[in-house]
Amino acid sequence: MRVGIGYDSHRFDVGRPLVLGGVTIPDTPGLLGHSDADAVCHALADAILGAAALGDIGRHFPDTDPAWAGADSVHLMRIAHDLVRRSGWTLNQADVTVIAEVPRLAPHVEAMRARLAEALEVDPGAISIKGKTNEGMGSIGRGEGIAVIAIVTLTVV
Ligand code: MG
Numbered sequence: 126m127r128v129g130i131g132y133d134s135h136r137f138d139v140g141r142p143l144v145l146g147g148v149t150i151p152d153t154p155g156l157l158g159h160s161d162a163d164a165v166c167h168a169l170a171d172a173i174l175g176a177a178a179l180g181d182i183g184r185h186f187p188d189t190d191p192a193w194a195g196a197d198s199v200h201l202m203r204i205a206h207d208l209v210r211r212s213g214w215t216l217n218q219a220d221v222t223v224i225a226e227v228p229r230l231a232p233h234v235e236a237m238r239a240r241l242a243e244a245l246e247v248d249p250g251a252i253s254i255k256g257k258t259n260e261g262m263g264s265i266g267r268g269e270g271i272a273v274i275a276i277v278t279l280t281v282v
Contacts, residue, residue: 127214127279129176133167134265134272145223145230145271146237146254147199147244153228156271159188163198165221165237165254168275169245170198170205173216176279177209199244206245214279218251225271230256 141155146165156162170182185208186193186201193201206216219241223230234254242249259265265272 127176129172129277131168131171131275133164134270135162135164136270147240148233148236150228150233160193160196160198164271164273166198166202168273170202172275172277173209174205176277177212177214179208203244210282213282215282216245216247217278217280219277220253221275222255222257223273224257224259224265226258226268
């Protein structure tokens with residue numbers, strides 16, 4: 126078995142839609158980024174790549190490459206998982222913590238789990254998503270953006 130951790134953060138940008146875990150969440154500012162800025166998928170992709178010691182999404186999908194401008198990050202995550210599978214490992218389960226003052230995550234968690242599970246070809250029961258606020262502390266607490274921590278385990282294909 127392998128264990129991997131991923132972290133990502135993005136600043137809010139009122140001009141963009143908010144996409145987290147492949148789900149568009151209404152009535153909240155979006156996130157600034159080269160792709161769709163889906164911090165959940167970015168943290169998960171980094172955790173999956175990290176568990177297989179295959180680098181990170183910055184290496185595989187550089188933000189200087191116009192090919193990834195506005196990219197669907199579920200697709201990036203799936204490509205990362207495919208790379209990892211070709212190296213002999215596959216996702217076993219994932220546990221994700223989203224740290225943000227807004228939005229309230231609970232109404233969207235089941236849709237995110239379903240979307241991620243489908244993309245990663247695991248049972249939704251293998252994907253955990255938890256929302257936390259930062260209790261008003263620091264940049265996240267001031268509502269400047271969103272941070273995500275993901276931990277995954279991989280098993281042999
Ligand atoms: Mg990111």
